[in-house]
Amino acid sequence: MDQHQAAPVDAETRARRQAFYDKIAPRSLAPLWEVLRGLVPPEPKPKMAAHLWRWAEVRACMAEAGALLTAEEAERRVLVLENPAFPGQSRATGTLYAGVQMVLPGEVAPAHRHTQSALRFVLEGDGAYTNVNGERTRMRPGDFVTTPSWAWHDHVNETDGPMLWLDVLDVPIVAFLEGAFSEHHNADRQSVSRPEGDALARWGSGLLPIDAKSPYGLTSPIFNYPYDRTREALLALAKAGPADPHWGHTLRYANPIDGGWAMPTMAPWMTHLPAGFTTAPVRSTDGIIVTAIEGTGSFEVGGRRTAFGPKDVFVMPNWTWRTLTADSDCTLFMVSDRVVQEKLGLWRDERRAA
Amino acid sequence: MDQHQAAPVDAETRARRQAFYDKIAPRSLAPLWEVLRGLVPPEPKPKMAAHLWRWAEVRACMAEAGALLTAEEAERRVLVLENPAFPGQSRATGTLYAGVQMVLPGEVAPAHRHTQSALRFVLEGDGAYTNVNGERTRMRPGDFVTTPSWAWHDHVNETDGPMLWLDVLDVPIVAFLEGAFSEHHNADRQSVSRPEGDALARWGSGLLPIDAKSPYGLTSPIFNYPYDRTREALLALAKAGPADPHWGHTLRYANPIDGGWAMPTMAPWMTHLPAGFTTAPVRSTDGIIVTAIEGTGSFEVGGRRTAFGPKDVFVMPNWTWRTLTADSDCTLFMVSDRVVQEKLGLWRDERRAA
């Protein structure tokens, strides 16, 4: 932008201009030329920070929270993962909210709905369930469960152990667009009208109803993508040939109705990295939330390497060179706002040789 | 159309007109008004006949054919199911070809490709395989296997028993449009470059490659939809609620990339009918090929009822009232040209109360 460095102006000119600015300000007018450079910068300067939340630490805090109040009291017993760059803003990346939720045996996180889309990636426990619009789904580690915009949902734990998962929501996006609506259900637990597994059978078996219309608008009608299937698919890829140097073995969760991303505002995918593999440097305009359902390794961002283990959650900033290294075979869940950026024509990435 | 019944014309007028027709005919001109009614009829008069091929009979003839010539000699050892209304025309319905193919132990149906799309619905045998563009898939009864337009394919039986399946191709459609191209491979058996199951893992697990582009143009990249999955999905539907009065429990094979039909010229679907169920009358503009992978029952078309059992193949004509009755739990594979008619804005159906 150097060539348009405005010529330095003398004090008088500066004063004359300032007088003009002062005059127009009360008229809700302002000079673009004083702010243009800031509004149309040459390239992104990421605002979010890289960060990793150790599972052991999160888990311990969560245990304490469990003793502090019930799920019903909390409505949702969640520890928000706050990006260090945005304290108090309930954001894990610039555009996504993340938290870890716990439902203890016998607890119910009561039914409500909101226009924000939510996804759950299950980290611990086996068999508590989420009810979504009249269908329940049991959750197991590695399962990817969606709560579509405006769908009633409640979480119930009738097992013997605590159930914990990663929550990611598009709260900051909906807040920015001022599109938030919410309602409480008149009962804590909605009634179940379809047998478990119905959605997966109907929409997730390679077949579709003759007239395929999602009951959930732009969100995939499959609301639980079980890990056993996902894992099997990734291992098949790994068997089929070498990993992509930048992306490893990667599949995205898809909406069977149109082949797009599973959710309209959040782009979730899974990556398998074989032990010893390091991805070549990539940077992209989306900031990414990651959790390892299996494996240990490290990520390097901005020249700083951080180790991760199972269930740790970490974030890699937008437009910052990043690499991932697998010490053991890793299966990583990732999610970003890439789908939003793609729909608006804004997503970009850049790749370097390994 | 009565109101436009042309007034009767006198002999002289008729003669004068005929003289005119005779004069313009050598100029490749003809009077529309003499043929308009035929070109633009009030409603379809179906040309195809209803028909059922008993499996026992087809199987016996096939056994004889097996002794008459090898698969290599035949290129494809297939008995064409000829609709009685179209003898010698290799058509099962007005627009689709069907046949039953057999590959004996040790045989190879050599590699070729053609612009015609083919589908296989497996009826007997276990484990012979089809190779499609570098990937093999083992076939089991009830599997739905596609051969996309212009994809190399060969069939190999290395098992101990004969392998038989129903072939359906869009041969009449491609012939009508004069779009047929074909080539022989320089080897009988193409080389295999991907592990078995790769396509199903990559495209058929609810996930998709980040950049989802079918390697097969408009055809689904899943080229084997295994029956165990399909069956499980249909039974889940049956468990979830009552069957649709006209369609029973029905799912169509879908293309995960766009949610459309699995193939661009043929619309395949599966229907489960519980024992004792009779569908309410429907007629639609597509003629339908059916085979029961499980169950016994009957279909009624034009007031005539015909019983069917496992592996029998039957055809139900276009624009003719039809019902299906299940004596035992039935799982029916069906295919028609509905996808073509939908794309062209021509598909219609009509339904009556039960």
Added chain:
Amino acid sequence: MDQHQAAPVDAETRARRQAFYDKIAPRSLAPLWEVLRGLVPPEPKPKMAAHLWRWAEVRACMAEAGALLTAEEAERRVLVLENPAFPGQSRATGTLYAGVQMVLPGEVAPAHRHTQSALRFVLEGDGAYTNVNGERTRMRPGDFVTTPSWAWHDHVNETDGPMLWLDVLDVPIVAFLEGAFSEHHNADRQSVSRPEGDALARWGSGLLPIDAKSPYGLTSPIFNYPYDRTREALLALAKAGPADPHWGHTLRYANPIDGGWAMPTMAPWMTHLPAGFTTAPVRSTDGIIVTAIEGTGSFEVGGRRTAFGPKDVFVMPNWTWRTLTADSDCTLFMVSDRVVQEKLGLWRDERRAA
């Protein structure tokens, strides 16, 4: 296909096989291997012939037809352009019907509708109108007017002179798919409920209704694309740069709702060729109907050159090398079934250097 030339079989084998064929024929079964080569040929052998109908001749015959019967008597007073290869079949190409229609001053071609789609390309006269679903449109030479599937339509000539146009319909396609339905209106002239030009304003000005849904299913809601606009667009292209060697300056009529072809079964386009321009050889799987609204030139097909002048109609066969030469500046209307072939994944072309 040579390598799979079946080995010659001895007389005994031949007899044994024939006996088998005779036995299975009554069971509606036939041996594929005896017909496979014909069903799956190596490449198309075009069935249609190249042909040109001189306007002077068509016009003269039409004048005679005008004296033979009224438009009301004829329902549609049309001389069918019969491809010499298909006498008596009302086909101009393998898949499209074409005719020249005349409505004399004071006449009405009465209202009816049918599932066949129709297009009119106006050749002579000025100001007679077509009514389509409650809106009338005045026709001028070069206008492209659609009659969408199942839309009521009638033609009325309240001018002083005869009105003539080229009709193209998908009659053979709809016949092949057995999707023909038709009805007569209870009045010869439907009532008009919208002002003239409404559709063009609403859909054809670069803007669209907020919720853009075609009132005509898969057909463009613009039902008259006036020639003055089309011509201006083509001349702008010609001004902008050199013509494409194979296609000249070409634009296709588009559906503003989805950017696809204007009609679901017929692909219409316009080509401008500057005087002296010859297109490089192309062949494509669609047979093409052409008329020159302006200009003189020639087309060469299969080594044979034929001259054309204004309003002559000619057809160029599928999968046959073709070139077009403009003696003066030419504006050519063309239409084929390319849209059908594209939707089914069958359209191909091949191009040679000039």
Added chain:
Amino acid sequence: MDQHQAAPVDAETRARRQAFYDKIAPRSLAPLWEVLRGLVPPEPKPKMAAHLWRWAEVRACMAEAGALLTAEEAERRVLVLENPAFPGQSRATGTLYAGVQMVLPGEVAPAHRHTQSALRFVLEGDGAYTNVNGERTRMRPGDFVTTPSWAWHDHVNETDGPMLWLDVLDVPIVAFLEGAFSEHHNADRQSVSRPEGDALARWGSGLLPIDAKSPYGLTSPIFNYPYDRTREALLALAKAGPADPHWGHTLRYANPIDGGWAMPTMAPWMTHLPAGFTTAPVRSTDGIIVTAIEGTGSFEVGGRRTAFGPKDVFVMPNWTWRTLTADSDCTLFMVSDRVVQEKLGLWRDERRAA
């Protein structure tokens, strides 16, 4: 949300919780239950204010700005329309930037490009031009001109009078998503490689290139929608029947390639209201920028009515009941982020009877 009003907690509990919050804060963890209500509110509380900028005032300030610095000096001589609710934030609504730009005779606003999309709605002057990716377009009042994301553009005034227009950009959206990139051209004026009007001919005449691919990604390839056409279309609608009670006679600027909105991040439309017409109350989740190219009237928002005249610019807040009254025949340009909200499944509106 009353039913989930958390029970009041005693001082000790409160203290215990606070101790926990203090402990986890350094670990970048925070309790969701303390902020949930704010993150998932029952319905939007609009942040932006309704406001009107009088043209006379803006014009006078602009005249002063013209004397203060040249267009080259300013890069863009624009007075930002700052929503009173967001002083210093360069936003007219919650998500859109707006400004009024002036280019004086002989001036050039130098060539640059950015990922932000821009639109211009011309208010005063006749014939200065904008160059977009090698094509120039002359601007006249009422023209709607786009600058697609990442397209080179410069503005040149070779006429005798000043040229002024309304600029609207998606700057806040791109800033929120951190997708801003920009570059300066190495020359102030890019070279012109296509004749004027080429894009409109090629894409805006109801026809399209055979292979229709936008040179501008998700933005319409028509980059000037001239007012004479738009006006004619709106008047045709007004002639055809009564206005929609809530929307008047409204058409949206469309992308001819897919029928969607003309731009991926901003939804522009035009409304004609006949003299005396008042729209029935509507509220929608998008805040709207409006300018009257013709006519006088008033808008009422939140019970407060404000008069407007030609070229005044005003904003109507999101999720706030609004009506528009036309004193004389009005033609109103409007733009909001509706397209973004629709793509993300968030757009809603509500309508009341008049």
